[in-house]
Amino acid sequence: MAVPLLEVDDLTVRFRTDAGWMTAVDRVSLAVGEGEALGIVGESGSGKSVTALSILRLHAAATTRMPTGKIHYGGKDLLTLPTREMRQIRGGEIAMIFQDPMSSLNPVLTIADQIGESLRLHQGVDQATARKRAIELLDLVRIPDAARRVDEYPHRLSGGMRQRVMIAIAIACRPKLLIADEPTTALDVTIQAQILDLLRDLQRELGMSVILITHDMGVIAEFARRVMVMYAGRVVETAPVGQMFRRPVHPYTEGLLTAIPKLDVDVRRLPTIAGSIPDPTAVIPGCRYSPRCPQVQESCRRDSPALLPAGPEREARCPPRVAAMAKETVA
């Protein structure tokens, strides 16, 4: 990766809750290269969605303290950019799609209106051109009979079709980066496969970078080239996708991979990760995974571990494991 398209440095996001302030994202750093597909995987409360929303400054202002850290994009820091410039980037150079395609579309506007809105806002095109472009875009996201569908209302479309429309809106201004937050979670398996195929094709055709956020290791394996695993607000491991699946470093990644129900083999009993996902407001000293970790050591409960290099392009937040790996390589 020469010069990354987007670089996030030490991003920290804090929320106000009933029980006081809670850290949803704790000093997260990441980089996305041009045309790269980065996957962020984690369970609920891992901070993966908040990280994505904060890149576009879409967090709820009322309950969130201004995120700290830096988000470098095109020589600018997105966190300190004036609101007007931020609006230009949002939906223009960086676009986002969400899990629920129904609530993301306005039920009283036609598809043409909603795609056209983005074009008129960012490119200032007139209505007729916007409509023509809308049809082209629907075609691009493989919606059959685009010229007719463009005048329909969202409720007439199936879930898969709505997600395609959302993707059409997102790519309307040819973004350099697409952030997809659980884009297939609400969809059926066969439709999920269609959407993943579409996203991959579009990424190639338009040369976009994509950040894909998901809880599904299968989706990650299929789509991403590099993975970042998050747990309780922190990055616990980053690695090229093949290496992570073949040899996870962090015990959480390992536990997660073995706990997934297997489709291709019969397993008598699935190995489990003990305990529950910690309450987001809970204070856990040391490594946040230590209460559940099967290989926990005394130091894990005491010292907050750093993200350490664990091979080329790899990092993991588990000093004992990283040390063990280093010893192996020497031997």
Next chain:
Amino acid sequence: MAEATILASGEAIAARRRFRVLRKLLHHRSFMAGFIIVAVMVIAALCAPLTGVDPNQMRVRLRFRPPSEVNWFGTDQFGRDLFTRTLYGAQLSLWIGLAVAVLSGVVGAAIGVLSAQFRRLDSLLMRIMDALMAAPAILLAIGLGAALGPQTHSVIIALAVAYIPRTARIVRASALVTRELEFIEAARVSGASSMRIMFKHLLPNASGPLLVQSTFVFAFAILAEAALSFIGIGPPPPAPSWGNIIAEGRQFAVQSWWIMLFPGFAISLAALGMNLLGDGLRDVLDPRLKVES
């Protein structure tokens, strides 16, 4: 090992989540303001006998006395002590407010839950409610009050009837949402009767909106009682309700302003207090505004 961890994290979450509603209420400014106003009025009403003065005792020599050290709120045209009368008036007005809130709450909740549970009954009950709602509540209460005669309990019945439809609608709406949740199906799998579903499941889950609505009905009833008394169909004189005191002082409003001022102020304060209380409760209890943490 796994169980221990479950317990540990469960314990931690529970400690923070328990009494969540109570803690939120204690931190809610308008709720606390309303609560204090209402509490002070209730205490004042209960303390009325401590003045040692009969609220209905007339002393012709002491007519139209302005507020003074002896008569804090002054006296009326019959020389009755207005401070004492306002305190006893608080008893009567708050009693009417409470009775109307409880009566319309109970009947409204019953109608709302029945409509939600028995879909065939629904259209019949709701058409009746619509018909009642078509007339403004205060006009309905005036009509009923006039028909039933000027008595305290007829005021209560008239006002309760006027507010039953709104309460019924609110409970029905909440119950219709609850009915679609899986715990209702869980109860039905085990063979639960309609009674059990209504009283164990639908009603308790409508209690938040019902409580909020009842505080507003309470405030409305206090205002409406004054209006009814003012036009002569409230509790019969010489009963010292706030509305009665105002109605009696009407003719002397210009020269003896204090007769109307203090009960009027009491009415406004009581209504304000209940409304603040209700707003606070709604913020904390109403599921539409509640964000699941």
Next chain:
Amino acid sequence: MSAALKTDTADAPIIQVRDLVKEFNVTRGRGGPPAILRAVNHISFDIRSGTTLGLVGESGSGKSTTGRLLVGLIPATSGEISLFGETITGADGEAALAKVRSKLQFVFQDPHGSLNPRMRVGDCIAEPIDIAGGWSRKDRADRVSELLETVGLPRAVAERFPHEFSGGQRQRIGIARALALRPDFVVCDEPVSALDVSMQAQIINLLLDLQERLGLSYLFIAHDLAVVRSIATDVAVMYAGALVEQAPKTVLYSAPKHPYTQALLDAVPRPDPDRVRSAALGGEVPSILNPLPGCAFAARCPHVMAVCRQDRPAPRPTGEGHVVACHLY
């Protein structure tokens, strides 16, 4: 169509479903023409004692409706359901259902919606006991403690309210409630799909343990084929209201016959970056509002023939307990 589907084993099935149909009347807006939605379209299957039938399908396949029909939550339009020898469909269905009700239970999908937020956990769990009646206070309390222990929760939680618990813990509470009256047959409707991955395995293992210890039979409804593989004995696949294929688990996963099952299995993303999935199946699930004649999958099927668009394929046994509804076989 109603030909009995024989399984290879000698065990008599405790659940028998024959030619089951469920239709819903839907009106499109007020005064619009009424339409009929056939959610379950002539399906038949058996469940043997102590086994799990995994019912797989995408949204709108009718799998959840089937689960609700089986415990009498909704009445069938036609066809026959017999549970423990009692036929709960037809004229005497109500009385028959009352007889077997205590043997049936249901575990729900949504760990938030399936527990009444106004009831204490202990009362949630004891609800089937309270409805059945006739238990002393002490017996009830003892049973609640015992149930909590069974599902791996400490006894003290009986006094708490559901909102104090995480999704996985709530699902354990829902399972404890289902077990209260020692049922023999439990319908599990997507019990792990709302849970995080690290919680899923815990709940699946709990259900497996309970089956072993208590001899339960399950109808396990899920859209996730991998989850079904980890728990089911037999698997049935539904598509647009029809049962297209059923077989013992190992047979179905290793040699799926119906083109839909094949496409479904292929579409699941595997946690294996080296695997190359074939191109996604095109098209979408057809509307069950105005079904076309013929096979529901015909419009998307890569092997479609002329006959598929005209005749609905009947389920045919093809050996090894495999039953397929496809004109190819």
